[in-house]
Amino acid sequence: xxxxxxxxxxxxxxxxxxxxxxxxxxxxxxxxxxxxxxxxxxxxxxxxxxxxxxxxxxxxxxxxxxxxxxxxxxxxxxxxxxxxxxxxxxxxxxxxxxxxxxxxxxxxxxxxxx
Amino acid sequence: xxxxxxxxxxxxxxxxxxxxxxxxxxxxxxxxxxxxxxxxxxxxxxxxxxxxxxxxxxxxxxxxxxxxxxxxxxxxxxxxxxxxxxxxxxxxxxxxxxxxxxxxxxxxx
Numbered sequence: 001x002x003x004x005x006x007x008x009x010x011x012x013x014x015x016x017x018x019x020x021x022x023x024x025x026x027x028x029x030x031x032x033x034x035x036x037x038x039x040x041x042x043x044x045x046x047x048x049x050x051x052x053x054x055x056x057x058x059x060x061x062x063x064x065x066x067x068x069x070x071x072x073x074x075x076x077x078x079x080x081x082x083x084x085x086x087x088x089x090x091x092x093x094x095x096x097x098x099x100x101x102x103x104x105x106x107x108x109x110x111x112x113x114x
Numbered sequence: 115x116x117x118x119x120x121x122x123x124x125x126x127x128x129x130x131x132x133x134x135x136x137x138x139x140x141x142x143x144x145x146x147x148x149x150x151x152x153x154x155x156x157x158x159x160x161x162x163x164x165x166x167x168x169x170x171x172x173x174x175x176x177x178x179x180x181x182x183x184x185x186x187x188x189x190x191x192x193x194x195x196x197x198x199x200x201x202x203x204x205x206x207x208x209x210x211x212x213x214x215x216x217x218x219x220x221x222x223x
Contacts, residue, residue: 035213042118042201042213043157058210090156100145100164101209105156 003027004106006091012112013081021076021109023091031094032074033103034058034066036087043090049074081113116140118214120202125220126192134187134200134217142207148176148187149201151216157201160187189219197221 004025013019025032030051035043045058049068063085065077074093078085088110092103117139126132138146145164149157163169163178163185175188187200199216206212 040122040215042215043203043211044213045210048210100162101205101211102147102159102162103211105158107156 004091004093004104006089006106006109008109009107010110010112012114013078015082015113016080019078019081019111021078021089021091021111023074023076023106024072025074025091025093025104025106026072027093027095027104028071029093029104030071030096031101032068033092033094034064034074034076035090035092036060036085037090037108038087046076046089081111083113085111086113087111116204116206116212118202118204118212120200120214120217122215123218123220125222126189128192128194128221128223130192131188131190132192132219134189134202134219136185136187136202136214138183138185138202138204138212138214140204140206140212143180144205144207144209146176146178146185147203147205147211148174148185149203151199151201153198160200192221194221194223 007022033048034046047066049055052071091106094103120136148160151157161176173190201216202214203211
């Protein structure tokens with residue numbers, strides 16, 4: 001593995017189903033993030049984790065949950081998917097929370113909820 | 115509220131120069147980032163400014179004026195591969211990135 005991987009690449013999901021998007025990084029970064037990207041809108045932060053064992057809510061956390069059991073993995077779960085959660089989801093990581101905090105992004109998961 | 119504004123779309127000619135502007139209003143400021151995003155791909159880091167002035171990196175330069183809440187990304191000697199969206203993001207007082215919607219740059223031969 002080099003960098004950040006996400007799975008699946010794309011998914012079509014029926015409304016009401018539960019879904020977990022996976023994210024793994026091998027850079028030993030402390031901080032990890034989940035964003036959604038919708039046409040005409042900027043990246044919006046869903047949840048973040050500054051270090052293993054801690055998580056925080058971003059701008060649009062409703063309907064999503066995360067866990068950070070170890071440094072490398074940061075899964076995002078949709079407990080009961082709704083059509084408004086149709087989006088492209090990006091996982092990102094960074095070395096820390098100082099001001100110079102370049103974020104590295106995974107390739108994204110394209111999710112369609114019908 | 116927090117707000118990042120940048121033009122939705124710009125068109126430029128191969129070999130020319132283009133300037134993409136970004137204005138921001140955020141709760142605190144801990145630096146401004148520019149990212150490039152090709153269609154269907156992930157954003158990749160281009161530049162970081164935390165002090166006023168110009169940062170140059172090859173064909174790309176980024177400028178910041180904190181008093182004006184303003185930045186621009188300057189791309190010189192445009193190449194077709196520069197066709198992409200350019201995302202402006204500001205790190206706020208909580209060290210979270212606030213993102214603009216991005217500027218889609220179209221390069222014509």
